[in-house]
Amino acid sequence: MSHSKIFITRLIPDLGLALVREHFPAADIWPADLPPTREQLLEKVRGVDGLLCMLTERIDAELMDAAGPQLKVISSMSVGVDHIDIAEATKRGIPVGNTPGVLTDATADQAFALLLATARRVVEGVDYIREGQWITWHPQLLLGADLAGATLGIVGFGRIGQAVAKRAQGFDMRVIYHSPSAQPAHNAQRVDLDTLLRESDFVSINVPLTEKTRHLVNAEFLAKMKPTAVLVNTARGGVLDQTALYNALKSDQIFAAALDVTDPEPLPMNSPLLELKNCIIVPHLGSASHKTRNLMSKLAVENLIAGMDGDKLPNCVNVDVCRS
Ligand code: DGY
Numbered sequence: 001m002s003h004s005k006i007f008i009t010r011l012i013p014d015l016g017l018a019l020v021r022e023h024f025p026a027a028d029i030w031p032a033d034l035p036p037t038r039e040q041l042l043e044k045v046r047g048v049d050g051l052l053c054m055l056t057e058r059i060d061a062e063l064m065d066a067a068g069p070q071l072k073v074i075s076s077m078s079v080g081v082d083h084i085d086i087a088e089a090t091k092r093g094i095p096v097g098n099t100p101g102v103l104t105d106a107t108a109d110q111a112f113a114l115l116l117a118t119a120r121r122v123v124e125g126v127d128y129i130r131e132g133q134w135i136t137w138h139p140q141l142l143l144g145a146d147l148a149g150a151t152l153g154i155v156g157f158g159r160i161g162q163a164v165a166k167r168a169q170g171f172d173m174r175v176i177y178h179s180p181s182a183q184p185a186h187n188a189q190r191v192d193l194d195t196l197l198r199e200s201d202f203v204s205i206n207v208p209l210t211e212k213t214r215h216l217v218n219a220e221f222l223a224k225m226k227p228t229a230v231l232v233n234t235a236r237g238g239v240l241d242q243t244a245l246y247n248a249l250k251s252d253q254i255f256a257a258a259l260d261v262t263d264p265e266p267l268p269m270n271s272p273l274l275e276l277k278n279c280i281i282v283p284h285l286g287s288a289s290h291k292t293r294n295l296m297s298k299l300a301v302e303n304l305i306a307g308m309d310g311d312k313l314p315n316c317v318n319v320d321v322c323r324s
Pocket of ligand 1: 077078079080081103235284286287288
């Protein structure tokens with residue numbers, strides 16, 4: 001049991017919470033559903049030794065200054081770390097932990113759920129009934145796209161991209177992928193991005209958000225896709241230029257899109273994307289299963305404990321800091 005000063009920015013699932021209670025009984029846990037505001041966060045981190053945050057908090061130099069030089073570890077309950085200034089943490093020798101691996105299957109499931117829902121127009125079908133439009137079976141009602149025999153193009157072939165490819169095998173899809181370094185797996189064939197966009201009936205975005213991938217999906221990218229293609233983004237909203245996507249969907253340049261993530265989050269209610277029938281948007285639910293969120297919380301707390309003990313984090317993002 002440690003008496004270190006710990007701040008946790010949200011009430012985390014039971015598996016992680018039990019570990020917190022055991023190791024840091026005096027931990028300060030933000031109790032509200034909404035995250036702390038920036039001001040509240042800067043106040044709460046003052047003097048903390050360890051911070052466990054979510055992807056909703058911006059962790060930058062200002063925040064690290066507010067915390068103070070005693071800050072020993074930053075642990076995020078997420079695999080994505082685009083909300084954290086890793087270079088700044090590294091400069092200060094603060095290890096940053098994340099939660100890869102445990103959410104791979106859940107996120108790949110979500111990509112497939114969205115892919116199927118979009119291809120087969122599930123949400124439009126639900127709306128159709130709710131709006132009282134269902135009069136009869138019709139041979140041409142809400143026709144969509146087949147998966148069997150179609151080509152799935154995966155942009156980014158890390159853990160999640162590969163798990164998407166694995167699922168596609170069960171649907172008899174041909175799989176191609178674009179990645180600068182990943183080796184082929186699950187019968188997927190590596191191709192350049194232009195070939196992927198030209199040949200794919202479905203495009204799944206599975207790259208992390210970095211300066212290189214910001215707005216990777218732009219007007220030019222969308223113009224290279226087939227007019228019958230479906231785009232699915234379960235990575236980060238910032239990878240996609242939403243204005244370009246709106247224009248492509250509105251003008252039927254592509255068939256449909258499904259977004260698990262947007263930029264910003266939450267998506268403003270006046271976003272024009274919300275007017276489109278051929279665009280499904282869900283509120284960043286890629287890892288949202290009971291089991292996965294529990295495992296993420298456990299891993300995030302394990303990273304926190306290791307950092308507080310001065311041990312190597314089970315999953316360290318800035319490995320140079322963890323190595324020393
Ligand atoms: C992550 O962990 O980065 C995911 O986006 C959460 O769903």
